Amino acid sequence: MTKNLHSKWTYVQRHWRILVRHLTMRRAVNLAINSVELHLRRRRLLSYPPYLKIDPSVRCQLRCVGCPQVSDKFRASLPKKGFLAVDEFKKIVRPLAKTTIAISLSQFGEPLLNKDILSMVEFAHSLRIGVHFPTNFSLKFSDAYLEQLVKSGLDKLTVALDGASKETYDQYRVGGNFDLVTRNVRRLSDMKRRLKSRTPLVEWKFVVFDHNEHETEVVRTRFREWGFDSHSLVYDRHGESSRRVRLSRYAARKPCFWLYNTMHVDCDGTVRPCCGAPDWRIGNALETDSAAVWNSCRYQELRAGFGFRKYGQNMDPLCRKCSKEEPA
Numbered sequence: 001m002t003k004n005l006h007s008k009w010t011y012v013q014r015h016w017r018i019l020v021r022h023l024t025m026r027r028a029v030n031l032a033i034n035s036v037e038l039h040l041r042r043r044r045l046l047s048y049p050p051y052l053k054i055d056p057s058v059r060c061q062l063r064c065v066g067c068p069q070v071s072d073k074f075r076a077s078l079p080k081k082g083f084l085a086v087d088e089f090k091k092i093v094r095p096l097a098k099t100t101i102a103i104s105l106s107q108f109g110e111p112l113l114n115k116d117i118l119s120m121v122e123f124a125h126s127l128r129i130g131v132h133f134p135t136n137f138s139l140k141f142s143d144a145y146l147e148q149l150v151k152s153g154l155d156k157l158t159v160a161l162d163g164a165s166k167e168t169y170d171q172y173r174v175g176g177n178f179d180l181v182t183r184n185v186r187r188l189s190d191m192k193r194r195l196k197s198r199t200p201l202v203e204w205k206f207v208v209f210d211h212n213e214h215e216t217e218v219v220r221t222r223f224r225e226w227g228f229d230s231h232s233l234v235y236d237r238h239g240e241s242s243r244r245v246r247l248s249r250y251a252a253r254k255p256c257f258w259l260y261n262t263m264h265v266d267c268d269g270t271v272r273p274c275c276g277a278p279d280w281r282i283g284n285a286l287e288t289d290s291a292a293v294w295n296s297c298r299y300q301e302l303r304a305g306f307g308f309r310k311y312g313q314n315m316d317p318l319c320r321k322c323s324k325e326e327p328a
Contacts, residue, residue, distance in 0.1 A: 055107030125153030189227030
């Protein structure tokens, strides 16, 4: 329970501005019930997912080292439909709008390749739902587009920039343009200043590898000079620090946070339990009311696998592998 609270407090610290701006009384009550149901490991929930993760695009123009997008087989497994339409986004969100605090528009691709992404943000914002998404930001934007981005109501933009120099950046972000990314960040910062807007908050996400670790001090001390509002250092998941995190994470027989807290929806409407289950199909939020999918038989079966008395006995093989994962 203590570890659970610590994990949630860490999340709140990172996203507290989004939470404060969009937490209504009904959403607060739903969040409280959701936390209790997670602790009690209920199968059928009275609460609805406080957060949604919706994929607006499976396309990406980069081929980053270590990303599944580098694999032809992986790209072939993705939905044939490359982009989510605005009307489809509205259909997914509306049934859950009163209890959803925030939406992450991300999964497999680059969100800004979807020409309707800002219309989605504007719709969510009209419902007082917070929106965040990550981007490689290695695209050419007009001043008018950056102005629309600022005015859309987007709460937070996380820019993946894994180098404080072109030499280190190019080693991981294959196909990206370091100068274009850094120029876009400065232009966005200038646009926010001109429009006197505090949003979107722009975060510098820096994945730490052996080849760029010497640049972390630049990230820590100079991120504001580069036009960012905040920064985060994420260590390569194959490194020693990530190995220790995995050991700690899987030491306890905990319930799956994702099965209670967040609904994942692909750009074709497919609902999956988490980002680690690309082949699973719980339902389709474009064919069935998303609120109904949340308590479907399949969702309940997956939650049952994490019950107190029979933990693991009826657990899906993929859940079992994840919950008992050993260090590589």
